[in-house]
Amino acid sequence: MKKQTDFKKLMTLTISFLLLDLIVQHVLVYQAVNWTFYQFHMEQFTAQFISKMTELFVVLGINAFVTKQKIFIKPAFSWWEGVYWIFVVAVAVPFLSANNIWESLGTGLMGGFPEEFFARGVLMGLFLTYLLKQGYSRGNLIKGILYLDLVFALMHFTNLTHMPLNYVIAQSAVAFVGGLAFSALYAQTGSIWAPVAAHFLDDFILTTTGTEGVLQGYAQSAFSCFKIILVIVLFFYWKKHEPVLSRRIRAMQK
Numbered sequence: 001m002k003k004q005t006d007f008k009k010l011m012t013l014t015i016s017f018l019l020l021d022l023i024v025q026h027v028l029v030y031q032a033v034n035w036t037f038y039q040f041h042m043e044q045f046t047a048q049f050i051s052k053m054t055e056l057f058v059v060l061g062i063n064a065f066v067t068k069q070k071i072f073i074k075p076a077f078s079w080w081e082g083v084y085w086i087f088v089v090a091v092a093v094p095f096l097s098a099n100n101i102w103e104s105l106g107t108g109l110m111g112g113f114p115e116e117f118f119a120r121g122v123l124m125g126l127f128l129t130y131l132l133k134q135g136y137s138r139g140n141l142i143k144g145i146l147y148l149d150l151v152f153a154l155m156h157f158t159n160l161t162h163m164p165l166n167y168v169i170a171q172s173a174v175a176f177v178g179g180l181a182f183s184a185l186y187a188q189t190g191s192i193w194a195p196v197a198a199h200f201l202d203d204f205i206l207t208t209t210g211t212e213g214v215l216q217g218y219a220q221s222a223f224s225c226f227k228i229i230l231v232i233v234l235f236f237y238w239k240k241h242e243p244v245l246s247r248r249i250r251a252m253q254k
Contacts, residue, residue, distance in 0.1 A: 006130055006133065010126060010127070010129075013067045014126055016066055016067070017062055017067045017123070017126075018155070021062060021118070022158065024058050025051075025054070026158060029051060029055070030051065033050055033051045034047075048110065049106050049109075049110060053109070053110065053113070056113050056114040056117055059117050059121075060117065067126060069122050069125040070125065071117060071192055072190050072191060072245060073192055074191060075190075075191040075193065076189055076190050081189055084185075084194065085197070087226070088198070088201055091219055091223060092201055092204065092205075094215060095208045095216075099209050100207070100208065103207065104204050104207045104209075105204065107206075108200035108201065108203045108207075109200065111200065111203035112197065112200030115152075115199060116182065116192060116199050117196075119179065119183075120148075120183060120195050121192050124144060124148040124183055124186060124187075127144040127147050128140075128144040128187075128249050131143055131144045132249055133253060136246050136247075138235075141243070141246055142235060142238075145183040145184070145187065148179070149176045149183060152175055152179055153172040153173070153175045156172040156175055178202065178227065180227075180231045181198065181227035181228075182195035182199055183195070184231050184235070185198055186245055187234070187238075187243040187244075188234055188237075188244060190243070190244030190247070191244075205220055205223065206220065
C-alpha cells in the first residue's frame with residue numbers, strides 16, 4: 001500500500017510539473033516574448049535567449065512551490081571530478097577566439113542551464129527519490145536515468161508546432177542519447193554543475209564559427225567519445241560503488 005501511495009505521488013508531482021511548465025513556458029512566456037519581439041523589433045537570438053533563460057526561472061519557481069525537489073549543487077570534490085573540469089576547460093579554450101563568441105556562449109547557456117535544471121535537477125531527482133527509497137540498487141538507478149531521458153526526449157515533440165516531424169524525431173533521439181551522459185554525470189558527482197557544463201560545452205562547440213573546421217570536428221568527436229565511454233564505465237562502476245547523488249538522496253529520506 002505504501003509503495004502504491006508513493007507511486008501515485010510520484011506520478012502526480014511529475015505530471016503537475018510537466019503540465020505547469022508547458023502552460024507557463026510554452027504558452028504564457030512564449031506569447032509574451034513573441035509580442036515583445038514584434039513590438040520592439042528584437043533580434044531573433046535575443047528573443048530566444050530571453051525565452052530560454054526565463055524557462056530556468058519557471059522551472060525553479062514550479063519546483064519551489066509544487067514538486068519541492070532538492071536540486072543538488074555542492075560538488076563532491078573527488079580527484080576524477082578535478083580531471084573532468086580540466087578536460088572541459090581544455091576543450092573549450094580553443095574556441096574562445098570564435099567570430100561569434102557571444103552568440104555561442106549564449107547558445108551554451110540556453111541549453112546548459114534551463115534544460116539541465118528541468119531534466120536532471122527536478123525530474124531525475126523525483127524518479128530516483130522514488131526508485132531508491134528501499135535502498136541503493138544499480139538497476140533502479142539506471143531505470144531512473146532511462147525513464148528521465150525518455151520523458152525528456154518525448155517532451156521535444158512539443159516542438160511540432162513550429163518544426164517538421166523528421167527534425168523533431170532526430171532532436172528527440174539526440175536528447176535521449178546525449179542525456180544519458182548528462183544524467184551519469186549528475187549521478188556520479190551529485191552536483192548539477194557537472195551536467196550543466198557538459199551540456200553547455202556541447203552547444204557552445206557546435207555553434208562556433210571562424211575556428212578551424214578540423215579542430216571543431218576533432219573537439220566534437222573527442223567529446224562524443226568521452227560521453228560514450230563515461231556512460232559505459234559508470235554503468236559498470238555503479239555495480240559495486242554507489243554514486244554520490246544516490247547517497248545524498250537516500251540520506252534525505254532517513
